[in-house]
Amino acid sequence: MSETAHYGRLLGLGLGPGDPELITLKALRLLKATRHVATFAKAGRQGHAERIITPHLEASHNIVRLEYPVTTEIDVNAKAYKIALRDFYEQSCAQLAALMRAGQDVALVCEGDPLFYGSFMHLFTRLRAEFVCEIVPGIAGMSGAWSAAQMPMTWGDDIMTIIPGTLNADAIVARLQQADAAVLMKIGRNFAKVRQAIIDAGRFDDAIYVERGTMAGEIIQPLAQYSGETPPYFSLILIPGNGRRP
Amino acid sequence: MSETAHYGRLLGLGLGPGDPELITLKALRLLKATRHVATFAKAGRQGHAERIITPHLEASHNIVRLEYPVTTEIDVNAKAYKIALRDFYEQSCAQLAALMRAGQDVALVCEGDPLFYGSFMHLFTRLRAEFVCEIVPGIAGMSGAWSAAQMPMTWGDDIMTIIPGTLNADAIVARLQQADAAVLMKIGRNFAKVRQAIIDAGRFDDAIYVERGTMAGEIIQPLAQYSGETPPYFSLILIPGNGRRP
Numbered sequence: 481m482s483e484t485a486h487y488g489r490l491l492g493l494g495l496g497p498g499d500p501e502l503i504t505l506k507a508l509r510l511l512k513a514t515r516h517v518a519t520f521a522k523a524g525r526q527g528h529a530e531r532i533i534t535p536h537l538e539a540s541h542n543i544v545r546l547e548y549p550v551t552t553e554i555d556v557n558a559k560a561y562k563i564a565l566r567d568f569y570e571q572s573c574a575q576l577a578a579l580m581r582a583g584q585d586v587a588l589v590c591e592g593d594p595l596f597y598g599s600f601m602h603l604f605t606r607l608r609a610e611f612v613c614e615i616v617p618g619i620a621g622m623s624g625a626w627s628a629a630q631m632p633m634t635w636g637d638d639i640m641t642i643i644p645g646t647l648n649a650d651a652i653v654a655r656l657q658q659a660d661a662a663v664l665m666k667i668g669r670n671f672a673k674v675r676q677a678i679i680d681a682g683r684f685d686d687a688i689y690v691e692r693g694t695m696a697g698e699i700i701q702p703l704a705q706y707s708g709e710t711p712p713y714f715s716l717i718l719i720p721g722n723g724r725r726p
Numbered sequence: 727m728s729e730t731a732h733y734g735r736l737l738g739l740g741l742g743p744g745d746p747e748l749i750t751l752k753a754l755r756l757l758k759a760t761r762h763v764a765t766f767a768k769a770g771r772q773g774h775a776e777r778i779i780t781p782h783l784e785a786s787h788n789i790v791r792l793e794y795p796v797t798t799e800i801d802v803n804a805k806a807y808k809i810a811l812r813d814f815y816e817q818s819c820a821q822l823a824a825l826m827r828a829g830q831d832v833a834l835v836c837e838g839d840p841l842f843y844g845s846f847m848h849l850f851t852r853l854r855a856e857f858v859c860e861i862v863p864g865i866a867g868m869s870g871a872w873s874a875a876q877m878p879m880t881w882g883d884d885i886m887t888i889i890p891g892t893l894n895a896d897a898i899v900a901r902l903q904q905a906d907a908a909v910l911m912k913i914g915r916n917f918a919k920v921r922q923a924i925i926d927a928g929r930f931d932d933a934i935y936v937e938r939g940t941m942a943g944e945i946i947q948p949l950a951q952y953s954g955e956t957p958p959y960f961s962l963i964l965i966p967g968n969g970r971r972p
Contacts, residue, residue: 494865494873496750497863499752501750501751501752501755502750502751502752502862502863503750503751504742504747504748504749504750504751504865505747505748505749505750505751505754506745506747506748508751509747561972562972563972565972566972569972593865593869593873594873595869595872595873595876595877595878595879596869596872596879596880596886597880597881597882597884598878601878601881602972604876604878605878608876613876615873615876616748616873617743617748617865617869617870617872617873617940618865618869619740619750619839619863619864619865619869620866620869623839623841623842623863623864623865623866624863626841626842626863627740627839627840627841627861627862627863630841630850630854630859630861631841632841632844632847632850632851633841633842634842634843634888635843635847636843636890636892637890637892637893638843638890639887639888639889639890639893639901640842640887640888641885641886641887641888642880642885642886642887642888643885644882644883644884644885646882646883647883647885655885655904658901658904694863726807726808726809726811726812726815726848
């Protein structure tokens, strides 16, 4: 029997968009059954993932906080940002790998869906060759947002395009002009640019702003009525499709 | 007090991609608490939604099967198809509205996510003016598929485009050429066209075919190795993004 046969597994558990009740039965079962629970976190602050899992934890659980390096002062395109994040992911992998080599399963819990813009992917791609992995999908933040807004998004032949607000304005306008339905992600400090791109693409009147969808303090407004200037990073803008409907 | 204050509510409950354990705590709570449970179905055949909810039902539940008209012999673009479906949606609405006007809540359960290419939307848009609605998101089929395939889909600035296979070949090629990540939905009898469009767009080597993702009989294969000719309607093809990663 090979050495790795004794290794623990890496479980990637999607927790959903924020409402603690939007966790799945499967993620909850695996969370309860796994002693070592790892979570990405900011130093000194409880994140959504921790808030969602805390009511389900018992004294026997060991929480492994993977704390992001402080990067808010560094441009995301700067080399220093990439190096800081790369080092963080590699250190996180080393920490989880030590547990798994000692035969322990590790559940890494993830806001939203693990494989959709998730930090989980950076550890998974580094660890998958050595460890058996299981991934449990979660409801994506955008799905929580359009449900909270009660907005049907895609009908019939509609194409949906999911556009990060980190792209440049011309790219956002071009994609919006071709989209039926669209979701603009990662708004935050890109808000003014994204808002103008939506106007330039002629989709301003349809757009809905959603902040903290499915969570306490949820804000849902037509974009035209939203007066904030720097929404939280995880805010979204939704533009519904209008396709074939009998 | 207005008459409608006594009306029941319409609950749209997403059930997720097929694995019965991928239902959320919230959808399960509301399912158990609601006597009248409606489900879209094919005549004489148990669908995924019914299979998922059956273990949770009690004798007191009243199942309302909304049976699609037989339309497989009619082209989806034909007027007869539109009329048959429109009549079906209107009759379904009348059936649920009668219960709600009598003060009863109705839970309409939906495979995947209710507001993402969901039949639920056709009832919801007709009923929302008269009845209070609550919508619980579900994990979309595509999310179940990429989790089952263990395929990270979107990184950093990646744009994801979701493309119905019902579109014409040129449209599919054009959208694929601009996509980072892509999901091709509604494959079924569009398979040969979609496969050729993926080749023409230069994305064939990356594409993964997923049939019955998260369910019994799941098939996950590189598209280049898949030898079937007419996959089931709900099969998907996934093309991962390859964006910024530290």
